[in-house]
Amino acid sequence: MTGSSGTTGYQLQEFTPDWAVSPGRLIQRELDAGGFSQTDVASRTNLSTKHLNQVLKGHVPLSPEVGLALERVLGVPAELWLRMDVSWQAHKARETAQKSFAAIGSWVHKFPSTVLRSRGIIDSSTSASTQVEKLLRFFQVADTEAFDRVWLEPQASYKRSQKFEINPYATALWLRLAEVEAEHSLGDTPTFNVGKLRDVAPTLPMLTRESLKKGFRHAQNELRKAGVLLVFIPEVEGTRICGASRWLGTGHPIIALSGRHKFHDIFWFTLLHETGHILLHPKRATYINVEKKRGVHDDEDSLETAADQFAESLLLTERDRRELAEIDTAEDLTAFAERVGLATGVVAGQYAHLTNDWKKFGKLRVSGEISVDLAE
Numbered sequence: 001m002t003g004s005s006g007t008t009g010y011q012l013q014e015f016t017p018d019w020a021v022s023p024g025r026l027i028q029r030e031l032d033a034g035g036f037s038q039t040d041v042a043s044r045t046n047l048s049t050k051h052l053n054q055v056l057k058g059h060v061p062l063s064p065e066v067g068l069a070l071e072r073v074l075g076v077p078a079e080l081w082l083r084m085d086v087s088w089q090a091h092k093a094r095e096t097a098q099k100s101f102a103a104i105g106s107w108v109h110k111f112p113s114t115v116l117r118s119r120g121i122i123d124s125s126t127s128a129s130t131q132v133e134k135l136l137r138f139f140q141v142a143d144t145e146a147f148d149r150v151w152l153e154p155q156a157s158y159k160r161s162q163k164f165e166i167n168p169y170a171t172a173l174w175l176r177l178a179e180v181e182a183e184h185s186l187g188d189t190p191t192f193n194v195g196k197l198r199d200v201a202p203t204l205p206m207l208t209r210e211s212l213k214k215g216f217r218h219a220q221n222e223l224r225k226a227g228v229l230l231v232f233i234p235e236v237e238g239t240r241i242c243g244a245s246r247w248l249g250t251g252h253p254i255i256a257l258s259g260r261h262k263f264h265d266i267f268w269f270t271l272l273h274e275t276g277h278i279l280l281h282p283k284r285a286t287y288i289n290v291e292k293k294r295g296v297h298d299d300e301d302s303l304e305t306a307a308d309q310f311a312e313s314l315l316l317t318e319r320d321r322r323e324l325a326e327i328d329t330a331e332d333l334t335a336f337a338e339r340v341g342l343a344t345g346v347v348a349g350q351y352a353h354l355t356n357d358w359k360k361f362g363k364l365r366v367s368g369e370i371s372v373d374l375a376e
Contacts, residue, residue, distance in 0.1 A: 014198035020091030022058030030074045060341040061089055076322040101129035107144055108135055108170040115236055119177065133278060139176055151176075154286065166290065167238030174236040175244060175286070178256035182229040182248060192227030192252055194279065200226050201275050205315050208268050209345035212370065219271065228253050228278065230271070234371040235260045241289075243270035246286040253278045259370030260291065265349030267309050267370060276310030277303070316340060325354055333361055 002312050031041055038056070042049040047066065054060040059310040062085040067078035089356040105128025108116070118147055121138050122131045141147045151172040165260045205217040222228045229248070235258040236242065243257045255274040258266060270289055281303055291305070316324065322345065327333050345366035352358045352365075 013079060020087045021084065022088045023062050023081045024056035024058045026076075026084065027070060027074070027081065028056050034074065036073075039072060041070075042044045044073045047269075058088060058092075061085060080233070084230065098129040098133070099133035103129070104144060105129065105132060108132055111173055112238065115177075115296055117171060129291060139172070147172075153328055157263075158257050163342045166240055169242065170236045170238035171288070172304065174233060174239050174258070175246065175256075175288075176177065176239055177236075178231055178244065178254055179246070179248065179280055180253070181231040181233060181258075182254045184232065185229060185249065185294050186248070189224050189229060189252060195228075196226035197223070197228060197275070197279060201272070201279065205268070205270060205346075206341050208264070208346045209341070212267070212368075217266075223255065223275075227251075228255060228275075230255045230257075232257050232259065232371075236257060242289045243274050244286065244288045245274040248306065253283075263345075263349060263372070264343070264365040264366045264368070265346040268346055269315075269349070271309035272314050276307035280306055280310060295357065312350075315342065315346070321326050321350075321354060322352055327351065330361060330364060 028037075031038065038052055039049055045052070045066065045372075046069065049059070052133045055062055055066060062081055064078065064082060067081040067085075070076070070081060071078040072375045088313040102373075106130045108122065108128070113124070116135070117124055122134045124131070126134075134145065136147065138149055139151060141150055152168050155168050155171060203222060207217075207218050210218060216230075216232065223230045229252055231254060233256055239258070239259050240260065243255065245253060245255050247253050255271060255278070257270055257274075258268060261267070273289055274287065277285075280293055281287065287303065287307070287309075312321075320336075322334060327336060333347060333351065334344050340347070344364050345365070348361040348364035351361055
């Protein structure tokens, strides 16, 4: 359903004409109908002839005081003039903006065009200025400088110790898509309750034993009870994002997953990792979990390390980990997974992280095109 962002859907939108009439034209008609000259009306309204002429030509805004003065002279309600003037001034400002947007049309090309088109954010058949306008509306900013301030500057704090090159425009697009999806699914979601989230978090690992789609929907429902919105947004090329946590203006936290890695154990671990950020770290901050080297913590980023450790603690106790490290056969690992209540593939992934042996039980790790399962 269409929201304020301008994405495709069914919500009715207010008609905004691409034309406007200045109040001066209607005022001039009233002068002509009443047989008044501009000099006569200027005298009657205590205005200079020059100022009145500028009002009539639409060169200067119509103030409430002048509108009221004209009402007394011409008998037409000031509200009529003033409403017309608001529309006229907005129309002129929009025309000026369109001209400036045409000059920066190349800004749109910094974003993945395929995603912009497939999501209905822009129409490539429209003018460059219209595409800029649509994209600014999508990001809910007034101009490109505001975009940089709101969406690019904060990304400095998202950087992980791994020096992957990440496209900041693609990253901003993916994050905004997650926001829009969460806004659409907000409905009657209760206020965020940290206590309820603490109760829900330990129940999430057992969902790994269900099919990915069923487990994900189940996780969505459980997290919603705590006021947390879980969404799936397929990876946007250039982001390297596995998941993220951020907050809506309503005070509801969002957990967004991308399915970048096709391994289901990484998908579930990312969900637990982002849950950890919401519980452990400052409200209103955004945390992005990007691709890491195998088995490596973000040692240069204590918050990321803490979120990893939180996720690990939800999956297995320290005693379980010691036992897991000693397992030697697939049969024993499967039995261990059954005992701890986790999917065998998730336990196989934990074994690999724990021992850095990715081959031994690699075939037990479940993989597949995650977007196909969850985007239906």
